Amino acid sequence: MQNSSRVVSLVAAGFAISFVLVGGGINTAGVFLNGVALDTGWPRSMLSLALSVGAVMAALSMPVVGAAVDRAGVRVPIAAGTALLACGYAITACMREPWHFVAANVFLGAGFGASALLPMTLAISILVPERKALALGIAATGSSAGAFVMASGADRHRALWLARCIPRDGCDRRRGADCHRALGTAARSPASCAGGRAGH
Numbered sequence: 458m459q460n461s462s463r464v465v466s467l468v469a470a471g472f473a474i475s476f477v478l479v480g481g482g483i484n485t486a487g488v489f490l491n492g493v494a495l496d497t498g499w500p501r502s503m504l505s506l507a508l509s510v511g512a513v514m515a516a517l518s519m520p521v522v523g524a525a526v527d528r529a530g531v532r533v534p535i536a537a538g539t540a541l542l543a544c545g546y547a548i549t550a551c552m553r554e555p556w557h558f559v560a561a562n563v564f565l566g567a568g569f570g571a572s573a574l575l576p577m578t579l580a581i582s583i584l585v586p587e588r589k590a591l592a593l594g595i596a597a598t599g600s601s602a603g604a605f606v607m608a609s610g611a612d613r614h615r616a617l618w619l620a621r622c623i624p625r626d627g628c629d630r631r632r633g634a635d636c637h638r639a640l641g642t643a644a645r646s647p648a649s650c651a652g653g654r655a656g657h
Contacts, residue, residue, distance in 0.1 A: 464585050464592065471577040471596030478542075478573045480603020482565075483515075488608055493558075503555040507562045514566030522571050531576040538572025541565070 490504050525534045545564030552558050577596060585592045 467581060467584055468592045468595050471581055471592075472599040472602075474573055474577050475596055475599030476603035476606075477599075478569055479600035480605070481607045482603075483512075483569060483573075484600060484604040485607040486511075497555075499555045499558070504558060507555075507559040510559055511562030511566030511569070514563050515570040518567045518570030519575060522575050525571075526576060526579055531580045534571045535576050538568045538570070538576075541568030541571060544568075 486508055490501060490508075493499070493504055494501050522534045522538075525537075541564045545561045545568055548557055548561035548564065552561060578593060581592050581596060582589055
């Protein structure tokens with residue numbers, strides 16, 4: 458009973474890690490680039506560069522994490538990765554310049570690499586006595602589920618923000634154009650604005 462409870466807890470933890478860090482973090486980071494660009498006025502090229510830096514840091518951290526797991530087990534890399542993620546998110550919350558976002562992704566990329574897939578996969582492979590492939594499959598499902606939930610939530614948020622951002626008559630063209638540009642939607646035509654004015 459104790460071993461069964463431990464296996465369930467481990468697989469659930471793996472699912473949660475995949476859901477939050479991989480699905481809700483890595484897989485959907487690009488969804489928010491337009492919103493960040495509009496809010497800050499920073500070039501999208503710089504924001505895309507920051508995400509690329511994060512991906513490179515995650516890749517570079519993997520061999521180091523693997524060596525650390527061989528020496529100390531999975532707890533130390535996961536703890537270190539969590540600390541790196543905390544630093545990255547703290548920088549993101551306080552960022553004022555584009556390079557702050559790049560710096561944040563240095564920590565976030567390394568933190569993802571240290572605390573996400575590799576330690577979780579190794580822990581399940583070592584500690585689950587039977588049906589390892591099933592356990593790994595359930596844990597890995599979290600990445601797809603997290604991406605679905607986050608992307609759907611972001612899309613819902615975009616719709617609500619668009620409704621608040623653009624006046625009901627749609628005739629504040631400059632403001633409406635900024636909103637539509639950020640959200641990737643089609644702006645209302647001048648004819649609709651003319652009709653709105655005529656209605657007044």
